[in-house]
Amino acid sequence: MNAADVLRTERRRAVRHRRTRRVLVLLSRIGLVGLLILAWDAASGTLVRPFFVSTPEAVGRQLALWLGSSDFWFHAHFTLTSAALGFVAGAVVAIALAWPLALHRAAYRIIEPYFLMAYSVPAVALGPVFILWFGIGLLPKILLAAYFVFFVVFINAAEGIRQVPRGLLEVSKVMGASNWQLLRLIMLPSALPYILAALRVTLPAAMIGAVVGEFIASNRGIGYLTRAAAGRYQTAGVIAGTIVLAAIVLLLSVALRPLSRALRWQPDVKLRGGAAT
Incomplete structure (x- = not known):
């Protein structure tokens, strides 16, 4: 067996090992969920009153009822639309402002404290203000x-x-x-790992912002359905709404895997900041 055959054999073995590991991880995750459901079912009615935690059967019936209803999909579409529009708007405005301010470092130093002050305000606290200004429609959810x-x-x-060396810009x-060539060929490639990492973190955060707005005041959306169930003391509906929101965030994380793979060739970056809360 020559070196090429040995290399191919090792590659196949490595591929089989990765596949086996992925299957084991997936089965372990499914098994953990199954154990949690069994523990939940055993505790409901024995250790904890069903009023507080409901039961897996009741939550399952509520989920089946929602998923089979066109009304639920109308509410889900509202939530996803506000989250998607807010994500795009926030990212585009942020990148558009970052470019000129980062180039003019004196201006950035002047503006930075005000951005930090605004960032320190909890987004949840701004929810009632946005609702008061813009009503209970789609716009305040997009803004949040x-x-x-x-x-x-x-x-x-x-x-x-700002990581781009000033000397490189001056020589260019x-x-x-x-200026367009500087942005396209030098500055954006330098900022791309930071931007991609930030987008990967903030896509689920956009969903959180939209749902926060629906919790505060809304007549549409998954957050509204969950809040309405809580107002009627329907624990199954509250838990079902939480499960739906968690599933959406999970699906968004899965959808971001190609973005994570795109970051592998990039140098490691230390992400600054976090989702506003």
Whole structure:
């Protein structure tokens, strides 16, 4: 057996090992969920009153009722729309502001304390203000989702752009590079790992922002359904709404796996900030 055959054999073995490990991890996760459901079912009615934790059967019936109802999908569409629009708006505005401010470092130092002050305000506290200003429709939910996204993307995009050596920018200008070329060929590639890492973190945060707005005041959305169930003391509906929201965030995390793979070739970056709460 020559070296090429040995290499192919080792590659196949490595692929089989990775697949086996993934299957084991998946089965372990499913088994853990099964154990939690069994423990929940055993505790309900014995250790804890069903009024407080409901039962897996009741929650399952509520989920089946919702998933088979067009009304539920209308509410889910409202939540996903506000989260998606808020995510895009927050990210675009953050990147658009980060570029000029990061280039003019004196201006950035002047503006930075005010951004930090605004970022320190809990997004939940702004919810009633947005509701008061813009009503209970789609707009305040979009703004809350954008707020959750904006600061993390802005801080990290500005940090990535500021990592570009000033000498490199000056030499490029002397050689005739335009501002657009500087942005496209030098600054954006430098900031890309920071921006991608921030987007990966803030996509689920945009969902949180939209749901927070629905919890505060809304007549549509999954958050509204959950709050309405709580108002009627329907524990199964509250838990079912929580499970639906957790499942959506999980699906978003799975959808971000290609973005995580895209980051593998990038140098490690230290993400600044976190989701506003």
